Amino acid sequence: MNHKSIDINIGSEATKILTLVSITIYIIAILSGANIISNSFSAAIQALSIIPILILTLVVQRQISITFIFAVIVSIAICIINESVYMFSGTMMIVFIYTLNSIPDIDYQKMLKWIAFTSMTTFGMVVGINLLTGWGSNNYEMWRVDGFIFRKTLGFSQPNVTMLLWLSIVLTICSIYRKSQRLLTIFVGVSTYFIYSQTQSRTSTYVIMLYCFSILIIGKHVYDRVGKTLSKLVCILPILLFLISFYSLLHPYAEWLDALLSGRLSLYQQFYDTYGIHLLNTPELENAMFDNGYLQSLLAKGVIFTIQLLFILISIGWKVNRMRIKDILLFGMYISIAFTETALQHFELFLPIAIMFAESYKEEQRENYLKRKLN
Numbered sequence: 001m002n003h004k005s006i007d008i009n010i011g012s013e014a015t016k017i018l019t020l021v022s023i024t025i026y027i028i029a030i031l032s033g034a035n036i037i038s039n040s041f042s043a044a045i046q047a048l049s050i051i052p053i054l055i056l057t058l059v060v061q062r063q064i065s066i067t068f069i070f071a072v073i074v075s076i077a078i079c080i081i082n083e084s085v086y087m088f089s090g091t092m093m094i095v096f097i098y099t100l101n102s103i104p105d106i107d108y109q110k111m112l113k114w115i116a117f118t119s120m121t122t123f124g125m126v127v128g129i130n131l132l133t134g135w136g137s138n139n140y141e142m143w144r145v146d147g148f149i150f151r152k153t154l155g156f157s158q159p160n161v162t163m164l165l166w167l168s169i170v171l172t173i174c175s176i177y178r179k180s181q182r183l184l185t186i187f188v189g190v191s192t193y194f195i196y197s198q199t200q201s202r203t204s205t206y207v208i209m210l211y212c213f214s215i216l217i218i219g220k221h222v223y224d225r226v227g228k229t230l231s232k233l234v235c236i237l238p239i240l241l242f243l244i245s246f247y248s249l250l251h252p253y254a255e256w257l258d259a260l261l262s263g264r265l266s267l268y269q270q271f272y273d274t275y276g277i278h279l280l281n282t283p284e285l286e287n288a289m290f291d292n293g294y295l296q297s298l299l300a301k302g303v304i305f306t307i308q309l310l311f312i313l314i315s316i317g318w319k320v321n322r323m324r325i326k327d328i329l330l331f332g333m334y335i336s337i338a339f340t341e342t343a344l345q346h347f348e349l350f351l352p353i354a355i356m357f358a359e360s361y362k363e364e365q366r367e368n369y370l371k372r373k374l375n
Contacts, residue, residue: 017056019114024049025348026115029165050095082280084286090345093312093345100355136155137152139152159199160204160341162195163196163205164204167204175326182216192212218325221325225323231317245298249295267289272299277303278302278303291341296342330356
């Protein structure tokens with residue numbers, strides 16, 4: 001048996017394991033969002049899901065990267081120093097990125113299709129049962145800018161949770177390769193508008209609609225690759241978004257902007273004035289209401305963890321020298337939603353981005369190999 005057939009067999013088994021783990025994470029996230037299982041149970045299952053991935057990596061890889069080992073050790077050390085189990089998410093992100101990029105012949109499209117099917121089915125069942133029976137409704141009224149709005153949850157614990165789970169499905173189905181994007185884009189746009197009409201969740205809706213609008217304009221060129229310089233600039237965008245978020249802590253804000261953001265700016269400055277910024281986590285803020293993933297990381301989890309998280313976000317697509325336009329759009333959706341949601345460590349949002357970039361990296365390698373062969 002030659003090396004090529006061995007790699008294909010390895011890739012086939014790795015695809016099955018990674019798909020099963022990913023589906024589990026998605027279903028657990030949806031069930032947790034619908035209050036069917038507890039958040040602590042959901043977190044435990046997600047943490048345990050890393051075990052088969054680690055075993056897969058150790059068994060399959062002929063040579064483990066020293067950089068990977070160092071990153072995992074540092075990440076675990078950060079959890080121990082902070083005495084915080086929930087920071088293990090950083091280790092999980094590192095392991096997923098490395099495994100997806102390093103194991104040969106993984107069928108990424110097969111993974112994405114299975115994830116999309118199971119997550120849409122589970123999400124659709126929750127929403128359908130809620131619409132038919134009213135089960136799981138946690139509806140409420142709230143003041144926004146200049147009047148009261150009525151927000152429905154469609155069976156989930158909170159309207160923003162509903163929209164974030166829908167966003168995770170959108171990221172997945174939009175990562176699936178299609179020659180024609182228009183029908184899928186129209187489906188995503190119409191479905192998103194319906195969910196928004198019920199939940200009144202703004203940011204996720206704006207991000208998804210901007211993506212749909214971009215796809216309709218770009219059309220078939222969405223899989224074209226951009227230059228290396230632009231690709232690397234896209235990779236470091238999380239740092240820019242973090243700095244903008246950090247700036248909001250230090251600069252006086254306009255009252256109209258604070259009202260538009262439902263009082264978020266005043267709340268963040270209150271957290272900053274009361275507790276400050278520390279190298280390690282601030283336990284008093286662990287369960288505080290944050291709607292900015294960058295500031296939640298900095299103020300609640302500390303400078304050390306935040307630096308690690310930014311490195312992880314940069315590393316997701318760093319191996320891709322020339323990104324596809326679709327890579328940029330979907331990555332932009334993921335990192336921009338963290339402005340108004342604590343979404344950076346939601347694995348149902350992180351996984352499709354990690355899978356998409358790993359696929360793009362492998363495709364780029366094949367394209368470069370064929371070019372060298374032809375020359």
